[in-house]
Amino acid sequence: MKLRDIAHSRTGDKGNISNISVIAFDAKLYPLLVSQVTAARVKDMFKDIVQGEVVRYELPNISALNFVMDQALGGGVTRSLALDAHGKSLSSALLDLEIEGGIGDTDEAP
């Protein structure tokens, strides 16, 4: 399944740094996010775009992860050559990430 089946997401921008939240639809799915949506996988997915490091913050209280991606916006919204200078579309791209196992194991349709 895709990340989009179990989580939602929003991108924010500040200077040349983009942050993407990944929030479990259900608190029971949060451990799956923690184990599978790692900073390394996010960095790999955006390797053509993000020049700096990717740091992950965990927020178990709200079943969310926050990825902070340095040097991700072509110099920032004010000087970027990109069409989406804010990087607002990045969250939707991340939701395409493949997730293995999880909710489907017990209640999959026949």
Place this chain on the structure above:
Amino acid sequence: MRKIRIGSGAGYSGDRIEPAVELAEKGDIQYLVFECLGERTVALAQQARMKNPDSGFDPLLEERMRAVLPICASKGIKIVTNMGAANPEAAARKTAEIAKAMGLPKLKIAAIVGDDVLDACKGSDLPVLEFDSTMRGLGNKVLSANAYLGAEPMAAALRDGADVVITGRASDPALFLAPMIHAFGWSMSDWNLLGQGIVVGHLLECAGQITGGYFADPGFKDVEGLARLGFPIGEVSEDGTLVVTKVDGSGGEVSARTCKEQLLYEVHDPKRYLQPDVVADFSQVTIEEIGRDRVRVTGGQGTPRPDTLKVSVGYVDSYIGEGQMSYAGSNAVARGRLALDIVRERLKLTGVVTSETRFDLIGVDSLHGETLGARSEPYEVRVRVTGRTDSLREAVRIGNEVETLYTNGPAGGGGATKSARDVVAVASVLLPREQATPSVRFVEA
């Protein structure tokens, strides 16, 4: 326990106006906050002010004030806004003029000044945070330097009876924190209360983004009534507890999931969200749905405020030239790629000097590059070439090379556009807070 209701009437300068009118009319609010100032807006507004000393405030200020002032005046709703941009005093005078022309009772309108710290910053040794330079290094390219002020001067203006408070550069959540400090008498060193107040402000500051805007994803997150989206109301208790809601019957949704997305929007380390009034800690925040379109948010904490204020420095960075052209029908992507290759070679052949370039096929890979974009073959593509240069003259040449594809490029290219502009960019420095001295100036309508 005492409570106030704060409406969020705008999430950015160009935002819709009628949801704010709806809030004023039907929201049972005591405060209406308009957050209208983007990162680079002050620098552009400073440029406008240099040409005309009575300008430099938000372009929609007049329209917004005309729409809400009569309702707010009749109901005693206080307005707090950063629509002052580069010229809060002119914005206050304009607002007074509007109130007078509309025959409203005497209103006290406060302008918060002192965020302009250009003199303290220009030519100094303060290091730029984003790249290796100092203020001196930026030299004459610097257009503006504005410190993010905290809630104190706005709260002082409210205490002194302001009906409308207009600031320039201030932290966005501080626009909301000020009414809380004023209404509840919060201490400026109660870090946990201030931290929770920042949670409240941060959640409300983008208006529709917490009521279902920037959220809908059909089949995954369906939202009703986006064309008549209601803006949020924060019902804040004296202890900082927030209930987010909206006007009954307006479109959109307030739910745990809309609130969670907004909590992390533009946040880096959730334990250390730096603000002029407090370092807020979002890590222990809890979010619970307590009714239809009612979400309770508690648990924001904080630690002592930083010794420095963040300053946005506007400077002339470079020039950007751009050209676009469309291809459709059979083999469109291949013709688009050929067009890009031709322009790439032409820029070299004709010696256009660029420090950075970008070659996109819109509809194929313009957002996230070739790897993520190489998935489908669309019916049409739009070629886009853009580059950074040191002069406007050089920037113009980029668009020209795209336009000449008409008669010199692949078959069937159409719809060329080109542009060239200067780039006013923003960098940040940290200024010792003593060097910014905000004050309140009143104008009577």
